[in-house]
Amino acid sequence: MSTVTVSDKGQVVIPAAIRHRLGIEPGTKLDFELEGDCIRVRPRRAIKRTRPEDGYGMLRCDQPGERRLDDFDVAEAMRETGDDRP
Template identity: 40%
Template sequence: MPTATLTSKGQVTIPKKIRDKLGLKPGDKLNFEVEDNRTISLKKKKSIDEAFGMLKRENQEALTIEEMNEGVAEYFKKKYGVK
């Protein structure tokens, strides 16, 4: 199991084996979660770019932001009479 040492400034270098396994690169944002006051989970924060196409279904073309905004506006107009 890879280990790391906490510096006096509270910094830790993530071992290369772990960085490689998680696909971490310089500049990546990381989320830390403390579990049961003893365990720390480290997760790579996903960027909005990674979410692109996430909700796409087979045989369905991706919508543009403008098309999504029009769809939302149409929904609110029908449901609430909002223009």
């Protein structure tokens, strides 16, 4: 456990080992939550927004003819490839 001192402005320095382990860099937003007489601090992870076209090419179908996403059965494709990861 590390001990730090609160400044006159209410600021603290997060120890380097903790910053590195959690990936806290300048500009990282932190969420503070009061739990009884303790403070829980969590880095807020940004959710990267994606567009439908970002997924282009992820699914491949070797069958001839025009195919639609509705025709694709993920479970069947996994059985065919032997990929049983969740």
